[in-house]
Amino acid sequence: MTVSRLLVVLFAALLLAGPPASAQRRSMPEEARVYILWPYDGMAIRGGFWVRMGLSEGGIAPANVEKALTGHHHLLVDVDLPAMDKPIPNDRNHLHFGLGQTEARLELPPGRHTLQLLLGDADHVPHDPPLYSKRITITVLP
Template sequence: MNHIRSLSLLLSATVLLAACKKEEAAPAAPTAEPAAAAPEAAAPALKSSPAPEGAKISFADLKDGATVSSPLLVKFVVEGITLAPAGTEEPASGHHHLMIDAELPPADAPIPADANHVHFGKAQTETTIELTPGTHTLQLEFANGQHVPFNPPLASEKITVTVK
């Protein structure tokens, strides 16, 4: 029994030492492993990425002031930056987020995921949304693989649509 415990402690120490050496060499990518292996280690900071000059995102066929029906097909356009799934850590890449009746979230934290902040982490370029009759605002924001907005923010114009 003591032999098994000694091996377990030795393995834990080896993993902890390897993790420390890896952090010295380069920042570690977020993992899904439990924090129990190194309780004193803090999670890597999520940070904004620089926005490529000239990059733009917009709605394809939807214009400000449009009267629409629900469900509504919304298509996204991206120019000057690479469209990539969430989790991709390549520079100048990211994916869309749709704000429905919401302001853009703070630029220094991941975009929340809720009914007003819809994520397209599989690099989708369109969606169909259900909207109640009345006036609604829509805005796109592009974010990096960690769902953190670019700096400066890469967002479409906020548009207003009326659902009949």
């Protein structure tokens, strides 16, 4: 097989293979941190409340916006961290803030709840290494 024929075969194989099954995970600066500004760990809150989310040493960008060293917040409510090599689920326990929001009003039923932030990239996949906050516990009063 000639070199030119081999190159044509390899190029055709790449075209037929399609995109990779999982994209390269994006990075953030080593010193970047994500955190919950409010509420504080251990707080008792009556009714609906605002969650205020923070990120240091990195930038916030909406979902589907490809910009280096950025991401957007995902708030995990009453769940453990998800798989770090797949998109973050989108359901009542995994709240996406894909417009770049840094605060949101929550209405949770009375009782104890855990809250934790996880930063996702443009495709909602955690960075490498992942950026997540300390998990806090709050009590919502009736």
